[in-house]
Amino acid sequence: MADQPTWKEYPVAATIHEPGSATGQNTGDWRSERPVRKQELCDKCGICWIFCPDAALFMNEEGYYEVDLYHCKGCGICVRECGKNAIVMVEEGE
Amino acid sequence: MGERIGLEVSLAVSEAVKLARADAIAAYPITPQTHIVEELAQMVADDDLDAEFIMVESEHSAMSACCGTAAVGARTYTATSSQGLALMHEMLFIAAGLRLPICMTIANRALSAPLSIWGDQSDVMAERDCGWIQLFAETGQEAFDLTLCSFKIAEDKRVLTPTIVNIDGFTLSHVVEPFELESQEDVDAFLPAYEPQTILDPAHPVTIGPVGFPEIYTEIKKQQDMAVIGAYDVVLEVFAEFEKKFGRAYKPVESYRAEDADIIINIAGAVAGTARIAVDRMRDEGKKVGIVRPRLWRPYPFEDMRAAVKGAKGVAVVDRALSVGGPGGPIASELRSCLYPLAEKPVVLSFIAGLGGRDITIEDFYTMVRETEEVLETGYTDEYKMIGVRE
Amino acid sequence: MAENKSAEFIPRLLPPRELVAEGHRGCQGCGEALALRQVFKVAGPNTIVCSATGCMEIITSPYPETAWRIPWIHVAFENAAAVASGVEAGIKILKKKGRYPHDGKINVIAIAGDGGTADIGLQALSGALERGHNFTYVCTDNEAYMNTGIQRSSATPYGASTTTSPKGKDSIGQTTQKKNLPKIVAAHDIPYLATACPSYPLDLMNKTRKALDIEGPTYLHVLSPCPTGWRHDIDMAVEMGRLAVESGVFPLYEVENGKLKMNMVIENRKSVAEYMKPQGRFRHLKPEEIEKVQERVDEHYAELVERAECDA
Numbered sequence: 001m002a003d004q005p006t007w008k009e010y011p012v013a014a015t016i017h018e019p020g021s022a023t024g025q026n027t028g029d030w031r032s033e034r035p036v037r038k039q040e041l042c043d044k045c046g047i048c049w050i051f052c053p054d055a056a057l058f059m060n061e062e063g064y065y066e067v068d069l070y071h072c073k074g075c076g077i078c079v080r081e082c083g084k085n086a087i088v089m090v091e092e093g094e
Numbered sequence: 095m096g097e098r099i100g101l102e103v104s105l106a107v108s109e110a111v112k113l114a115r116a117d118a119i120a121a122y123p124i125t126p127q128t129h130i131v132e133e134l135a136q137m138v139a140d141d142d143l144d145a146e147f148i149m150v151e152s153e154h155s156a157m158s159a160c161c162g163t164a165a166v167g168a169r170t171y172t173a174t175s176s177q178g179l180a181l182m183h184e185m186l187f188i189a190a191g192l193r194l195p196i197c198m199t200i201a202n203r204a205l206s207a208p209l210s211i212w213g214d215q216s217d218v219m220a221e222r223d224c225g226w227i228q229l230f231a232e233t234g235q236e237a238f239d240l241t242l243c244s245f246k247i248a249e250d251k252r253v254l255t256p257t258i259v260n261i262d263g264f265t266l267s268h269v270v271e272p273f274e275l276e277s278q279e280d281v282d283a284f285l286p287a288y289e290p291q292t293i294l295d296p297a298h299p300v301t302i303g304p305v306g307f308p309e310i311y312t313e314i315k316k317q318q319d320m321a322v323i324g325a326y327d328v329v330l331e332v333f334a335e336f337e338k339k340f341g342r343a344y345k346p347v348e349s350y351r352a353e354d355a356d357i358i359i360n361i362a363g364a365v366a367g368t369a370r371i372a373v374d375r376m377r378d379e380g381k382k383v384g385i386v387r388p389r390l391w392r393p394y395p396f397e398d399m400r401a402a403v404k405g406a407k408g409v410a411v412v413d414r415a416l417s418v419g420g421p422g423g424p425i426a427s428e429l430r431s432c433l434y435p436l437a438e439k440p441v442v443l444s445f446i447a448g449l450g451g452r453d454i455t456i457e458d459f460y461t462m463v464r465e466t467e468e469v470l471e472t473g474y475t476d477e478y479k480m481i482g483v484r485e
Numbered sequence: 486m487a488e489n490k491s492a493e494f495i496p497r498l499l500p501p502r503e504l505v506a507e508g509h510r511g512c513q514g515c516g517e518a519l520a521l522r523q524v525f526k527v528a529g530p531n532t533i534v535c536s537a538t539g540c541m542e543i544i545t546s547p548y549p550e551t552a553w554r555i556p557w558i559h560v561a562f563e564n565a566a567a568v569a570s571g572v573e574a575g576i577k578i579l580k581k582k583g584r585y586p587h588d589g590k591i592n593v594i595a596i597a598g599d600g601g602t603a604d605i606g607l608q609a610l611s612g613a614l615e616r617g618h619n620f621t622y623v624c625t626d627n628e629a630y631m632n633t634g635i636q637r638s639s640a641t642p643y644g645a646s647t648t649t650s651p652k653g654k655d656s657i658g659q660t661t662q663k664k665n666l667p668k669i670v671a672a673h674d675i676p677y678l679a680t681a682c683p684s685y686p687l688d689l690m691n692k693t694r695k696a697l698d699i700e701g702p703t704y705l706h707v708l709s710p711c712p713t714g715w716r717h718d719i720d721m722a723v724e725m726g727r728l729a730v731e732s733g734v735f736p737l738y739e740v741e742n743g744k745l746k747m748n749m750v751i752e753n754r755k756s757v758a759e760y761m762k763p764q765g766r767f768r769h770l771k772p773e774e775i776e777k778v779q780e781r782v783d784e785h786y787a788e789l790v791e792r793a794e795c796d797a
Contacts, residue, residue, distance in 0.1 A: 007313035007320070012254060013193040014314045014548050015292055016301040022508035022545065022552040030513065046496025050686045051723050053511060053519035055503040063497075071507040075514030075712075076720030117578045120571060144582065146574040150567065151612030158564035158609065162535065162571020165558050168579055188560055287584065294556040294572060295587055296531045301551035303559035310548055 023071070027054065031074030033089040035067050041086035048078035048087060096274040096340070103234035104129035104267045106275070107173075107199050107259075110241035112143045113281040116197075117168035117288070120148040120159035124178040125211045126263040127201040131173055153178035157185035157196075164194035165302060167290035169245060172196065175263055176203035176210075176217045183221065189256045190225030191318060192303055195248035195288075196256040198226075199241065202363070202414075203263040204450040212451020213263035215363065219415035219424040225318060227257040227325050228392040230362040232348075234271030236389075237261045239342060242276075242285060246332045249288050253325045255318075260391075262364040264451065276340060284339045326393050344389060347398035351377060352384030357466050358403050358440070359385045360429060361412040365454050369412070372459035383463055388425070399432050406440040408470050410462040414448040422446070422478030443469055444478035458482060495687060500526045502554075509552035510544040516710035516722035517541060517625045520683040521596065524623055524705070527693040530555055532592040533572055537565035537601030540632040541625060563605035566613035566622055569595035573618045592697050593620040598709075599640035600630040603664050614673040614702045621696045621703045624666065627711035635714040639664040642734075643781075644774055645766045647714070652769040662781070670704045671740050678704040679739040684726030688737060688748055695739075708735045716765025725763065732760040733786040744796040747789060757782055 011017055042064055049057045049065045056072040057065045067078075079087050101109070107130050111119070119138075121131045137143035146163070150156045156172050164170040174182060179200055189196055200218050204210035218228065227247060231237040240259045248257040261267050292300055306314055329346060337343040348366075351373055352358050359369050366387045376383045386402040386409075388395060403409050413423020421427050422444030433439040445462050448454040458481050465479065504525035511518040517540055525532065534557040536542045542559045545552035560568045573593045579585035595613075597606050602624040610622060629647045630636040637650040637659055646658035670678050677699045681689040689707065696703035710725035712718065717725055729735035732755040737748040757779040761767035767775075 004309060005313070007316040010310065010313055010317060012291065012317070013191060013302070014304055014306055014310060016304055016546070016549055016551040017292075017298075018549075018551070019299040019301075020506035020508075020552065020554040022506045022510075022550040025508035025510070025550055027508055027510070043494075044497070045494040046499075050496040050499065050523070051519065051683075053515045053522065053722070054509070055505070055507040055522055059497075059501070068507060073513040075722075076718075077514055077519075077723055080720045081723055117582065117584075118571070118575050120574075144578070146578040148570055148574050149616065150570070151608060151615070155564060155567035155570075155609050155612055158560055158567035159571035159574070161560050162558070162568040162573075163575035163578075164571075165568075166533075166572055166575040166579060167584065168575040170575075184561060185564075192560070293586075294533045294558055295585075296533070296556060296591060297587055299530075299554055299556045301546055301553050301557050304546035304548040304551065305543060306548055 026070055028070045028072050031072065031092055033074045033076065033091055034069065034072060035074070035076065035078055035087050036090050037064070037067065038086050038088065039064055041084045043084055045083065047081050047083060051077050051081045053077065096276040098272065098274055100270050101273050102129060102268060102270050103237050103261060105133050106234055106238045106273050107241055107261070108133035108137065109275055110238045111171050112137050113276065113278055114242055114245050114285055115169065115287070116143070116145050116171040118146045118148070118163035119171050120150050120156045120163065121172045122150050122153045122156050122174070122178060124153070124175050126203060126213070126267045127173045127175045127199070129267065130199060130201070153181040154185055157182045157189060160196045161185070161189055161192060161194055164196050165294050167288065167293040169288040170196045171198070173199040173201070175201045176205055179217045179221065180205060186221055186224035186226060193254040193318070194256060195254055197244045197248055198256065198258050200258055200260050201263040201267040202260050210450040213265050214414040214449045214451065216415040218258065218260050222392065222424065225255070225322065226392065227255050227322060228260065229258065230260045230389055230391055231266065232364055232366045232387065234266065234269070235273055235342070237266065238273060238275070239336065239340070239344070242281060243332050243336055246285050247325060247328055250328045251291060253321055253328050254291060255322055255325060260363065266364040280339065284335065322393050326395065329390055346390035346395040347402050348387040348389055349402050350385040352386050352402055354382055355384030356382040356407045357463050358406045358409045359383065359412060359459060359462065360409050360425060361385065362388050362391065362425060363414070365412070365448060368454060368456060369459055372456040375456070376460070376463060381463065394428060394432065396432050399429060400436065403433070403440055408441045408443065408466040410443050410445055410466045412445050412447055412454065412462065416446045416449065426478065441470060445481050446478055447481035452482065499690070500529070502526060502529070504528070504530065504554045505545065506552040506554055508550065510547060512713045514712045514719035514722050516683060516726060517627055518544065519722065520625050520689070520707045520709050523683055523686050523689050524693050525555070527690045528592050528594060528697060531590060532594055534558070535565050535569040535572055535593070535595045537597035537606060538562035539598040539601050540627070541596060541598070543632055562601055564609045565595040565597040565601060565606060566609040569593050569620045569622070570613045570616060570618045573620050595620060595622045597624055598631070599624060599626040599628060600638045603639045603666050611673065614670065614675050617701055619700055621705065623705045623707060625707050625709040627709040627714060629714050631711050631714045640666065643778060644770045646769060647766070657770060657774055667706050667740070674743065675702045675704060676700070677739070677741050678706070680706045680735065680737055682708045682726040682730055682735060682737065684723045685730065685737065692739065714766070717763045721763055728755060728760040731755045732757055733782050734760055736786060736789055738789060738793065745789065745793045746796065747793045750790055754786070
């Protein structure tokens with residue numbers, strides 16, 4: 001606790017002034033399985049993206065949806081919802 | 095220059111809120127606060143007061159809505175009493191913890207049960223720990239003046255703490271008194287528009303009211319406590335500026351004939367007026383008695399109280415509230431704590447009087463002084479005494 | 486070729502902005518977080534959120550982390566609607582006096598769970614709706630007090646096992662019926678309310694847009710499947726929402742100026758049993774109990790369809 005702020009250094013009422021500071025949290029660490037894309041099967045429909053509770057998929061330059069492994073919690077909704085089986089879960093460590 | 099008129103104190107408080115140009119009011123009616131909110135509603139309806147008056151469905155929602163209005167930068171006001179204040183209890187701590195400068199009048203009234211619409215101080219005394227700055231008015235003029243001051247104190251950048259002005263229910267709220275009502279121009283000069291520090295604004299998205307883990311909670315409470323303690327200096331500044339502008343001087347603690355008193359009556363609120371008459375009579379009879387009245391209640395004015403009772407042999411504290419089964423009345427408890435570190439201190443006796451609207455008479459003050467004299471002779475007999483209870 | 490086709494997929498046309506940031510502490514597969522993500526995509530940055538205490542508040546605001554990229558205030562559990570009333574009224578008067586720094590429309594959105602809406606928050610909601618504030622109330626309904634450990638609420642469905650309505654030797658779990666919040670809200674005669682589910686994102690987002698654009702109080706009741714509390718697999722939240730709608734357990738409809746409109750009328754609904762099967766909270770129910778639920782769902786669905794036909 002030694003390097004934590006003193007009472008004077010906190011913003012008044014502990015109001016957080018940096019929007020979206022949660023992005024620093026490595027929720028990807030929670031996973032035991034992770035989604036792996038099979039790009040050749042993907043038709044870029046965006047269903048995986050709109051169904052991710054953690055906004056852990058993002059569109060890359062080519063228009064495919066990549067997994068943000070820093071935040072992806074490995075719930076597998078994207079895998080279940082993909083209509084093309086273009087994304088599968090694999091065990092972490094494989 | 096103000097106009098001098100006779101006015102019911104509740105209406106004068108409303109006038110002060112109007113002159114302060116409150117932006118938003120969220121309130122729920124409860125006896126004996128009703129005249130304040132009714133008058134404000136009429137002022138808004140007549141376009142005399144340019145404000146949003148949210149007619150909330152409970153006092154809890156009143157304080158909640160006040161948090162909302164204050165969080166977007168509106169000068170915010172509400173009023174309540176008794177059960178209404180009790181219903182707001184949860185929210186009082188939150189408003190203070192969120193450092194929202196809401197101003198509130200409490201027309202002090204007894205708490206149920208039994209149901210009582212009549213005055214005593216039990217409602218606000220149950221909220222000593224909530225984190226609000228708290229003031230007690232004795233007269234109508236004071237109620238008007240302190241209402242104006244409360245906005246300036248609460249909204250000060252160094253303070254940012256919600257503030258209560260207490261007025262005795264019925265005995266002050268419903269009486270007609272003479273007033274110097276100040277002009278809008280003069281009040282505007284004394285009290286400019288609220289300049290909020292942090293607001294909910296899409297241009298600067300902030301997160302207000304987060305979770306405070308054990309690692310930070312203590313520090314945030316310390317921060318809050320230091321702001322309230324520091325508000326003492328701001329109160330002095332505001333009172334000084336008020337005196338300069340309007341010619342009426344206020345101190346955190348008022349003393350009346352207390353400097354050489356053997357026995358001091360310690361009392362808050364309007365009944366100090368009756369005490370003054372009793373003290374004058376007793377003085378005429380040769381007794382050295384005086385009154386010390388805390389106007390500032392939170393932050394507790396430690397040094398002022400110690401100085402005010404210095405040299406006295408005994409202090410008869412009159413509480414219009416009781417901590418049931420506890421160490422007597424709240425004002426007495428706090429005075430004892432305040433005096434504890436001193437090597438020399440007067441004996442402090444706790445008298446409970448004026449509960450649930452019962453009058454405190456001149457005779458009662460005679461009784462309390464006499465009983466204090468007896469204790470000085472013979473020592474303590476009771477933790478506290480209830481005056482006038484039929485036994 | 487594939488390039489042109491994909492441009493037509495509607496998710497790709499949705500606003501990419503994430504106003505509820507990644508890195509929040511929601512459970513894996515949280516249906517409620519998904520619902521809010523979709524709502525705020527529509528709402529956009531000119532939005533102020535008034536949140537009740539609950540799952541969404543806890544997971545998005547552990548100091549110093551906030552998932553919110555828009556202004557957000559949390560005050561207490563039962564008063565999201567009252568705080569929103571204050572925010573709305575405060576902005577109104579400040580804009581009138583030229584003292585609010587932001588020009589243009591601001592969405593005031595109150596968010597609360599079923600606990601903070603149906604139970605402890607019902608009074609504040611009713612008051613805010615009656616007063617006619619211009620705001621949108623979004624109830625994310627995961628059918629129990631999930632944040633504090635899966636205790637029952639009045640939105641918990643009949644037969645569900647929760648920690649305070651547990652299944653037992655002498656108990657089927659929740660013995661009362663789910664409180665019909667949309668009906669209670671509709672009784673306030675507000676201009677617009679709707680039920681929605683994140684499994685139907687376009688429907689949810691269209692309704693959000695509508696609710697925000699309509700002047701006056703509007704209400705969205707959003708079913709939020711919860712893997713932790715409903716005890717289904719963590720990849721199943723979207724599927725559960727779909728089954729809820731397809732079985733008629735959670736019909737999708739709107740009530741606009743008092744007129745009810747079903748967003749879809751399903752002829753051959755899936756069975757309630759199929760809906761309940763993947764959920765551990767219903768696992769203990771005997772066929773006769775499930776049949777009771779089926780009868781009631783059928784009855785209510787028919788009532789809604791009839792009412793919608795009347796209002797058409």
